[in-house]
Amino acid sequence: MKNGFASKTTGLVGVILAATVVVLLLGAGILLQENLHKQEQKFRADLRLELFLRDDTTPAELRELIDQVKSLTGYESFDDQDKAEAYARMQGTLGTQLLPAGGYNPFPNSLIVSFIPKTATFQNFQSAENRLKSIRCVEGIRYPKASLMSQENVYSFFGKTATLLMLLVTASLFLVVWLGIRRIALAQKEESRILLLLGANWKQIGLPLLGRGLFVGIAAAVGGLLLLYLFWHLSSRLSLQLSFITGNGIAVVVACSIVAGAVSAVVAARSQLK
């Protein structure tokens, strides 16, 4: 009896450990994806569309331009900067020697437009540029085109790769838990068959297995998240500015783990009751 108990307990501990490692990987994937997303949002929040205005822009033209700017997709706010301000700012940055002498101010009046971070995309900037460049009072438009395009490609590549890897890890989690629960179920298949012959119903056979599946799922989720917290804590000592996963991320990890345990147990129980 002790041997049987030990074997079942070892099996259960084995499944929990294996599932914990996979949950840790899943949590790490979500953590990296969330931090990547945060970084991307931060980058987008700093993006501005600069509209340089002709010196002979009339107040009516300016009003019309502002109306057009306000109707842009994802528009958040604009900052009206006149040429004297631009000169003073540049003077503060470069000093007086590099600027033209004789009081000549080469800087134009400008409108600096901010967008809601998630709409600050290359596509949106480009369509804004196409729409505004034909307006007479607009002399030029500037935004970090090349850097925005390359950053978007990088974020898109890492985002897709991370999603694919997380899908694989989630599938692995289901597989690991299912194999473990199936092993436990097989170990007690003969016992279940005898109990069925003695009058047990599906609840009396299936519910204990479902309980084990849920236990595996919960234990793996708790263990995986604790390990993830530990590693995250250690990473902060290495000056990695990563934030821990959000409540939504934790909910995804816990749900995946519990669902994997429950589904595996139901499948294993069904095969036993056939």
Next chain:
Amino acid sequence: MTDELLRLENIGCLNDRGLPLVEQVSFVLNTGGILWVTGPVGSGKTTLLEVLIKERRPDVGKLSFRRQPLWDRGCIKRSQLRRQIGVIFQEDYLLTEHTVFENTAAALQFTGCSRSVLRDQTYQALAEVGFTAKAEQGVHLLSSSEKRLLSLARVLAKMAPLVIADLNTCEVDQKVIAPRLETLASYGCGVLIFSKQRSQATPQAPVTAELMLR
């Protein structure tokens, strides 16, 4: 007064290739009745037992337990049926990682009886087969004859209205288990015994019938 426990009408079962395993079996077993179903190896005794405990669906015929159909619409549930039957199988079907007591009590644990009744009936049944001292022993330590007696104890503890036994030709089955089962009829149980041949050691109980399978 006798009540109908079990009724079989023209029960027939086919194997995977469509050949008959059991053909045209009909009988009625009442409370307090004993029926020996005998026949050589391969005559379909175990198949018929499987039909009776709803492990196998018959291909033809009608079957009822306490006038309730076993397979048709509104039939009795498998677990419900098995809780009302005490079965001794040809194989021991013991829970190998459990004690003698736990194995005996296993038959009772699904009947919904209280813990005290379960304990009392289990110890009483173990005493009847002389296993009181072995109650806490693991079943893996029992000899094959002792395992057969434990199967008997499981049936005795359950006190089910219907007892079915698929007996081997071994001495303990024929000389100990069969006579003991026949005495259960006097307590109102219906007793159905499957065996290669009728045991010579059994006393002639008052309500006994024999059905030979070929």
